[in-house]
Amino acid sequence: MLPLVSLLVVGAVVAITLHFAGYHRDPQFMPNEYAHGIQIRQALLEEKLVPPPPLPPSAFVDAVAEKPQLALDKADRDWSKMDPAFVQDVLRVMGRMKARGFPMVLLEGFRSAERQNRLAGGGTKVTQAKGGESKHQYGLAADLAPVRNGKVVISERDPWAMQAYNALGEESRAIGLTWGGVWSFRDYGHIERTGSLRALLARRNDK
Template sequence: MRLKTMALLLLSSLAIHSFAQKNRPFSKGEHYLSSLLDNSIVFDTANLVSGINHSRVWDTENAWRSWNIVENFTYGKDRGSLPMIADLNSLHPYFRDKIVELIRVCKAQGIELAVVESFRTHAKQAEYFGMGRKYTRSKGGKSKHQYGLAVDVVPVVNSIALWDDQVLWKKIGVAGERLGLRWGGRWRSPYDPAHFEWSGGITTYELANGIQPRVPASLANVYPCLGEEVERLQKYWDAWETEQAVSARNGSPETGMHGAVKP
């Protein structure tokens, strides 16, 4: 009888303990894990692979064909018959990110910037040179544009490019200089407030001989594949060089018409 009573007491104690464990408040860790289990999405791993679209393959060989271009007089100025490449993806990665930041900083001040021209071919540079000194004093290969290290921008208000607003240009120029960019608005001849460039102290002669500027050592980890990116860009630049050189020889402005024309 005593053994039976003890057995009943033991079973009762276990039942009470089990009930208490089930109904006691969760600790923070247990509550978090429980919420994950309750709210997690259950994936159908059997059909996961079949849902991936394998048909889309990024065409790295012809990515340059999708770069934005700008036609003559788009922003109210005569800039020659050959289209202008106006795509930030055509720029050196470090310089590109500087221009992205410049656009962001200006936008925060209520200034909308349009990219008029980024990378520029030798043929396009030669066209400018032939249009007179008010356009450029640099022949093909002598401009930072040919190395993806220069860009021309313009402030736009109500869809109108404001080329002659000196107060606005000064705000934009100072913003660019604070980012470590060289501003053409400081030049006397030719005065070129739309122009920003960066070369890390490398001259155009060195650039022409294949020497590339180095990004600050503190940012090296931000651009771990910089060499490969620049090498790929060089292939894209070469492709554009070939297209516009042929177009210039044929006297046709059709070069780059496969690209997206910016409004």
């Protein structure tokens, strides 16, 4: 009788130990807990890219002189005004471009409706979108340009710059962004979130 009691006691101790050690789980709870654990680990492991330090104004002098109609000296390059998820996509593209030998810089991110209207009007139109019609106004578009020897190069007559722009098209489309270089109104340095502006804003408001 005594050995039987001893076996029962030992069995109870083992069962309790396994339960609190996490080896005894109700099967109906295991899938949810496992999935939740994966989500937490992915969130912790996901690398958040940080925008590079800004270039000095002298780096943009040649670009401003090349296309004065763009008024690049008045362009907004504040990453914090852009959509955070889109910023991560842009930074990923810039990382891939740098690996290919084409370091890039943000020429313009957020753009006010007033500035958009100025660029759309005047003698030389640089965009067809008016204020409120561009994804720049919502932080969902960016204009990039390659940097060579510390200087921003935007001339489309420069063969090296055009190689960089074509590479930008490849890399941006590879991660699902839209490249302005394929539009009828060519905008080689422009990349943006894919989709209609109305749909993108509706999705944002649903969050």
